[in-house]
Amino acid sequence: MTEDWRFLFGYTNITVNGVILLMILFNLLVHKLQQLQEAEFVKKNKRFKSLSTRKLCYRFSIQEIQRATSNFDEDLVIGEGGFGKVYKGIFNPGPTVVAIKRLQSMSKQGSVEFRTEIEMLSKFRHSHLVSLIGYCDDGYEMILVYEFMPVGTLADHLHKRVRQGDTSMLPLSWIQRLKICIGAARGLDYLHTGTSTQHRVIHRDVKTTNILLDENLAAKIGDFGLSKITPSNQASIFVSSHVKGTFGYLDPYYFLTHRLTMKSDVYAFGVVLCEVLSGRPAIDLSLDEEQRGLAGWAKRCFRDGLLDLIIDPRIKGLAFHGSLDEFVKIALQCLKNEIFRC
Numbered sequence: 386m387t388e389d390w391r392f393l394f395g396y397t398n399i400t401v402n403g404v405i406l407l408m409i410l411f412n413l414l415v416h417k418l419q420q421l422q423e424a425e426f427v428k429k430n431k432r433f434k435s436l437s438t439r440k441l442c443y444r445f446s447i448q449e450i451q452r453a454t455s456n457f458d459e460d461l462v463i464g465e466g467g468f469g470k471v472y473k474g475i476f477n478p479g480p481t482v483v484a485i486k487r488l489q490s491m492s493k494q495g496s497v498e499f500r501t502e503i504e505m506l507s508k509f510r511h512s513h514l515v516s517l518i519g520y521c522d523d524g525y526e527m528i529l530v531y532e533f534m535p536v537g538t539l540a541d542h543l544h545k546r547v548r549q550g551d552t553s554m555l556p557l558s559w560i561q562r563l564k565i566c567i568g569a570a571r572g573l574d575y576l577h578t579g580t581s582t583q584h585r586v587i588h589r590d591v592k593t594t595n596i597l598l599d600e601n602l603a604a605k606i607g608d609f610g611l612s613k614i615t616p617s618n619q620a621s622i623f624v625s626s627h628v629k630g631t632f633g634y635l636d637p638y639y640f641l642t643h644r645l646t647m648k649s650d651v652y653a654f655g656v657v658l659c660e661v662l663s664g665r666p667a668i669d670l671s672l673d674e675e676q677r678g679l680a681g682w683a684k685r686c687f688r689d690g691l692l693d694l695i696i697d698p699r700i701k702g703l704a705f706h707g708s709l710d711e712f713v714k715i716a717l718q719c720l721k722n723e724i725f726r727c
Contacts, residue, residue: 442507443519443530450474450521450528454485463537466594468610473533483518484534488527498610499527505609509580513572515597515607531607535600539565539657540593543664559704561602562661563712568604569596573654576606577647587613587645591653592634592667593660613645633667633679637722648722655719659683662712664697680720687713 453474454461463484464471474485488499499522506517521528536542542557557565576586588595589611597605611629628640636652639645656667659679667679676682686695692713696704704712 442503442517445519445521445528445530447521447523447526447528449476450485450487450526450530453483457487474530482533484531486529486531488529496527499529501612502529502609505586505612505614509576509586511572511575511579513568513575513603513605515605534597534605534607536598536602538594539569539596539598539604539661540666542598543593543660544666556699557602559700559708562700563708565596565598565602565604566658566661566712569606569657570654572604572606573650576612577650581617583617584614585617585647587615587647588650589613589645590630590634591650591657592631593657596657631667651719652722655716656680658712658716658719659695662697662716663695664699683716684720687717 451457453476454472457470457472461472461474462470463473464486469487469489472485472487474483475481476483499520503517503520506514510516515534516532517529518532519530521530573588573591576588578585580586586609588606588609590608591606595606595608597607599605628635628643630639630649630653634653634656636646636649638652639649656679660667663679663683665679669677669679675685683695686692692709693701
């Protein structure tokens with residue numbers, strides 16, 4: 386039984402670093418810049434009331450959403466999953482380009498998750514979190530309107546096959562991958578320590594498909610439907626319901642005990658780091674059994690000095706040894722867990 390868990394998750398014990406003064410100053414600066422950006426957005430789009438004034442974001446009518454998406458034109462679909470479809474939308478005057486996520490009424494992400502995401506992204510704003518512009522809840526509709534992220538998700542750039550002539554999906558360089566990981570880490574650190582002195586946020590679904598990229602390849606964490614807010618002095622949240630998250634990224638401690646902690650996010654981020662280094666998904670059933678779970682396989686490669694087996698061929702020989710060594714050390718720290726000691 387223990388060997389099965391080791392195959393799925395690897396050996397883990399998570400270390401959470403404290404927030405340094407530089408990060409606090411950085412977050413204060415970002416907050417001020419976001420206030421200025423929000424004021425500019427409201428100025429250009431008079432019908433959108435300020436989030437800081439309303440506390441919640443703008444509520445769109447279904448007619449506004451239909452106009453922005455040409456009545457949900459399939460040619461405007463830019464993403465799709467178990468939750469529903471994401472459309473590229475345009476609001477006029479402006480024009481203001483947005484991403485519109487239309488949740489299926491019977492999707493896994495139900496009304497509770499819909500409300501959770503609205504409340505989360507209305508309260509917490511950071512340069513490395515996707516901004517929520519508004520929502521629509523007319524009738525049975527559950528629609529979220531986000532800032533448009535033109536370069537797609539981190540998963541797109543790591544795993545999608547590049548079509549000939551498609552320059553938008555060129556392989557990410559080692560420097561670009563580092564920049565994306567640092568940005569995602571800053572967003573996650575803000576959720577865990579920077580939202581307030583009384584509360585922290587556990588995302589609960591950190592993965593490469595939930596890390597979006599803007600035109601400058603700046604990383605922004607999205608999809609907060611499964612997130613939980615917990616008092617900062619509380620060690621963990623006891624979750625009596627089924628464990629939620631994505632297989633391949635689940636922290637084994639959370640999976641086995643149903644006790645959700647910040648370490649659950651850190652473990653998932655460790656899997657993301659392994660994806661970035663290897664260019665392969667968290668779970669790949671087409672591979673041999675010992676390689677199917679990326680976390681366990683990466684852990685073995687790291688410890689046995691077999692980086693050549695795991696590193697993405699697209700960046701092999703291009704990663705600087707100093708940064709590569711530190712990258713591997715951080716990934717190992719994230720993938721540690723108290724359940725399996727070695």
